[in-house]
Amino acid sequence: xxxxxxxxxxxxxxxxxxxxxxxxxxxxxxxxxxxxxxxxxxxxxxxxxxxxxxxxxxxxxxxxxxxxxxxxxxxxxxxxxxxxxxxxxxxxxxxxxxxxxxxxxxxxxxxxxxxxxxxxxxxxxxxxxxxxxxxxxxxxxxxxxxxxxxxxxxxxxxxxxxxxxxxxxxxxxxxxxxxxxxxxxxxxxxxxxxxxxxxxxxxxxxxxxxxxxxx
Amino acid sequence: xxxxxxxxxxxxxxxxxxxxxxxxxxxxxxxxxxxxxxxxxxxxxxxxxxxxxxxxxxxxxxxxxxxxxxxxxxxxxxxxxxxxxxxxxxxxxxxxxxxxxxxxxxxxxxxxxxxxxxxxxxxxxxxxxxxxxxxxxxxxxxxxxxxxxxxxxxxxxxxxxxxxxxxxxxxxxxxxxxxxxxxxxxxxxxxxxxxxxxxxxxxxxxxxxxxxxxxxxxxxxxxxxxxxxxxxxxxxxxxxxxxxxxxxxxxxxxxxxxxxxxxxxxxxxxxxxxxxxxxxxxxxxxxxxxxxxxxxxxxxxxxxxxxxxxxxxxxxxxxxxxxxxxxxxxxxxxxxxxxxxxxxxxxxxxxxxxxxxxxxxxxxxxxxxxxxxxxxxxxxxxxxxxxxxxxxxxxxxxxxxxxxxxxxxxxxxxxxxxxxxxxxxxxxxxxxxxxxxxxxxxxxxxxxxxxxxxxxxxxxxxxxxxx
Ligand code: SF4
Numbered sequence: 194x195x196x197x198x199x200x201x202x203x204x205x206x207x208x209x210x211x212x213x214x215x216x217x218x219x220x221x222x223x224x225x226x227x228x229x230x231x232x233x234x235x236x237x238x239x240x241x242x243x244x245x246x247x248x249x250x251x252x253x254x255x256x257x258x259x260x261x262x263x264x265x266x267x268x269x270x271x272x273x274x275x276x277x278x279x280x281x282x283x284x285x286x287x288x289x290x291x292x293x294x295x296x297x298x299x300x301x302x303x304x305x306x307x308x309x310x311x312x313x314x315x316x317x318x319x320x321x322x323x324x325x326x327x328x329x330x331x332x333x334x335x336x337x338x339x340x341x342x343x344x345x346x347x348x349x350x351x352x353x354x355x356x357x358x359x360x361x362x363x364x365x366x367x368x369x370x371x372x373x374x375x376x377x378x379x380x381x382x383x384x385x386x387x388x389x390x391x392x393x394x395x396x397x398x399x400x401x402x403x404x405x406x407x408x
Numbered sequence: 409x410x411x412x413x414x415x416x417x418x419x420x421x422x423x424x425x426x427x428x429x430x431x432x433x434x435x436x437x438x439x440x441x442x443x444x445x446x447x448x449x450x451x452x453x454x455x456x457x458x459x460x461x462x463x464x465x466x467x468x469x470x471x472x473x474x475x476x477x478x479x480x481x482x483x484x485x486x487x488x489x490x491x492x493x494x495x496x497x498x499x500x501x502x503x504x505x506x507x508x509x510x511x512x513x514x515x516x517x518x519x520x521x522x523x524x525x526x527x528x529x530x531x532x533x534x535x536x537x538x539x540x541x542x543x544x545x546x547x548x549x550x551x552x553x554x555x556x557x558x559x560x561x562x563x564x565x566x567x568x569x570x571x572x573x574x575x576x577x578x579x580x581x582x583x584x585x586x587x588x589x590x591x592x593x594x595x596x597x598x599x600x601x602x603x604x605x606x607x608x609x610x611x612x613x614x615x616x617x618x619x620x621x622x623x624x625x626x627x628x629x630x631x632x633x634x635x636x637x638x639x640x641x642x643x644x645x646x647x648x649x650x651x652x653x654x655x656x657x658x659x660x661x662x663x664x665x666x667x668x669x670x671x672x673x674x675x676x677x678x679x680x681x682x683x684x685x686x687x688x689x690x691x692x693x694x695x696x697x698x699x700x701x702x703x704x705x706x707x708x709x710x711x712x713x714x715x716x717x718x719x720x721x722x723x724x725x726x727x728x729x730x731x732x733x734x735x736x737x738x739x740x741x742x743x744x745x746x747x748x749x750x751x752x753x754x755x756x757x758x759x760x761x762x763x764x765x766x767x768x769x770x771x772x773x774x775x776x777x778x779x780x781x782x783x784x785x786x787x788x789x790x791x792x793x794x795x796x797x798x799x800x801x802x803x804x805x806x807x808x809x810x811x812x813x814x815x816x817x818x819x820x821x822x823x824x825x826x827x828x829x830x831x832x833x834x835x836x837x838x839x840x841x842x843x844x845x846x847x848x849x850x851x852x853x854x855x856x857x858x859x860x861x862x863x864x865x866x867x868x869x870x871x872x873x874x875x
C-alpha cells in the first residue's frame with residue numbers, strides 16, 4: 194500500500210448525503226477480477242448519460258454536464274468533499290479502488306459508513322470526519338472559489354485552507370500509523386502467529402465444534 | 409461487576425490480543441466467500457506466496473452472478489462467467505469447499521450458511537458482503553468486510569478490529585396481522601435512519617423479537633446494515649436450537665449437548681449496560697413500503713408520500729426531493745396508488761421457505777394483475793427451492809402467473825440478466841432501494857414477501873390484510 198503523508202489538491206464538492214457504494218461504483222463493474230481500472234466508472238450513473246458496461250470505451254461516452262465531477266473547474270481534483278454517511282451500503286472495496294484510481298486520496302465528510310471507512314485505510318485513502326459546521330463552510334468556500342485547494346497533513350492531523358487557516362482533525366492512532374507507514378497489516382498480524390495458535394488450542398478445548406471441518 | 413451484553417461476550421471470547429489503544433486482533437471462526445469480493449483477495453495471497461490459515465473454516469459459493477434461468481447452458485455473459493470460474497479455480501487451488509453452480513446446495517451465501525449449520529451460535533462469522541449481519545440471528549458476531557480484509561482472514565484467520573458500541577433495539581408487544589419481520593426491520597430503519605446504527609453493534613430484543621422464527625430473525629439482522637450497523641444479533645433460545653439441530657455442519661451427539669449448554673449463555677446479562685437503547689412498540693407497526701432511494705424513506709402502506717417541505721433539515725429535504733424526482737412520485741400520493749411494473753420475491757432478506765410460504769398464501773388461487781409485466785420468485789437456495797416444490801408452492805406461483813427461478817441474488821442487485829429497465833418500478837423483497845440498484849434508472853420499493861405478492865395480484869400496493 195502506498196504511504197499517505199501530505200496532499201495538496203483541488204477539492205470537488207459532492208453535495209448529497211448517504212452516497213452509497215452502488216452509486217460510487219455500480220455493480221456491473223464488480224465483475225472484474227482485478228483491483229485497478231475502476232476510475233473511469235467512478236459514479237458511472239451520475240457521470241455519463243448512457244448506460245455503462247464493462248469493456249466500453251469510456252472516453253467516447255456522453256458526459257452528464259451537470260454532474261460536478263465533469264465540470265472543468267474541478268479537473269484534476271484529489272480531495273472529495275461529501276455529506277454525512279458517505280459510503281453506505283455494500284462492502285465493495287471496489288468503491289475505494291475507484292476513488293483511488295480516479296485520483297482521490299482524501300475524502301472529507303461529517304461521517305462515513307463503517308465498512309467503507311475501514312476499506313479506505315487498506316488502500317491508502319484518508320477519510321477525514323469533521324464537524325458538519327466545518328463541512329458546510331467548506332462547501333460554501335469551494336463553490337465560491339474556483340480552483341479551491343486544501344492541504345492535508347496526516348502527521349500533524351491538520352487541514353490547511355488557502356488563507357492559511359488550520360483545522361485539526363481526529364483519527365484513530367492505529368489507522369494513522371498504517372497510512373503514514375504504508376503498512377502491510379497481514380504481515381503485522383502474522384508476527385503474532387504464536388498467539389493465534391495458542392488461542393486456537395485454548396478454544397479447541399472449550400468449543401471443539403468450532404473446528405469441525407467444512408468439507 | 410456490571411454484566412455483559414451479548415456483543416461483549418462474543419467479542420471477549422474472540423480477542424487473541426489487544427493493543428493499548430484498544431485495537432484488537434479478533435479470531436474468525438467462519439469465513440464465507442462469494443465470487444464478487446474474493447478474486448482480488450486470492451490474487452493477493454498468491455502474490456505474497458501465502459496460504460489460507462484454515463481452509464476448512466471456509467465455505468464458498470457463487471451467487472451474485474449466476475443465472476436464475478436454466479443453467480444447462482452455463483453463464484452467457486463472459487465477464488460473469490470468468491468471475492464464477494475464478495472462484496472455482498481459487499477454491500480448488502487452495503483446498504476450499506465450494507458449492508458450485510450445479511450443486512443442489514448452491515444458493516445465496518447468507519441463506520446457505522445457516523441452512524447448512526455452517527453458522528453456529530457463539531461464532532464470529534465474516535464474509536466480503538455487507539449482509540453478513542444476517543448470521544447474527546444465531547447469537548453470532550457476524551459482519552461484512554472488504555476485500556483486503558477477506559485476504560487478511562484467509563491468511564491469518566483473524567481481523568484487526570476496534571470494538572463498536574452497544575445498541576439495543578427493543579421491540580415489545582405483538583405485531584398485528586400481516587406484519588412480518590421485514591416490516592419490523594423497515595419500521596426500525598424509518599425510526600433511527602440509515603446511519604442510526606453507525607458505530608454500533610445492534611442487539612435486537614423484546615417480546616416481538618423473541619416470537620419471530622429463525623427466518624424472521626435472519627430477515628431482521630440482515631437489515632441491520634441498512635441501519636448503519638455492521639452487526640445485528642439476537643440471543644440464543646429454543647428457537648435457535650430447534651432450527652440448528654441436525655443441520656449438516658452442526659455438532660452432533662454429545663458434542664451437540666455440550667454446545668447447547670455453552671450456547672445457553674449467549675444472551676445479554678440482566679444488568680448489562682448498553683450505550684444506547686431504542687424502544688418500539690410492535691402494535692404500532694403496520695405493513696411498510698419504501699417510497700424513496702434509501703431504506704429510511706419508508707411509510708406504512710396505508711399512508712401517503714411525505715412532503716419534503718415539512719422536513720426541517722435542508723440536506724435531508726434536498727435528498728427527499730431528489731428521491732421523489734428519481735422515483736417519479738408526488739408528495740401526498742397514497743401509497744396504494746403506486747403501481748409497480750415488476751415484482752421480485754427473493755434475496756438474502758426474504759428468500760427462505762417461510763418467506764415463500766407467506767407470498768404463496770397471498771398468490772394462492774389468484775392471478776397476476778394484467779398491468780404487471782413480470783413477477784419472479786427466486787428461492788434463496790437449491791434446498792429452499794426443493795422444499796418449496798415439495799410443498800407445492802412452485803405450482804401456486806406458476807398458476808398465478810409468477811416465474812419460478814433457480815437460486816441466486818438475481819434482481820436484488822441485477823448483476824446477472826435479471827434487472828429493471830430505466831423508469832420501471834418494482835415491488836421488491838430485497839434490502840436496498842438505492843438509485844440504480846436493480847438496474848440503471850430502475851425504481852425500487854422495498855416490501856415484505858406478502859406485500860409484494862399482494863401488489864402483484866392487485867397491480868398496486870395494498871394492505872395485505874385486505875386479502
Ligand atoms: S441477495 Fe442481494 S443483498 Fe443479499 S448477498 Fe445477494 S446481492 Fe447482496
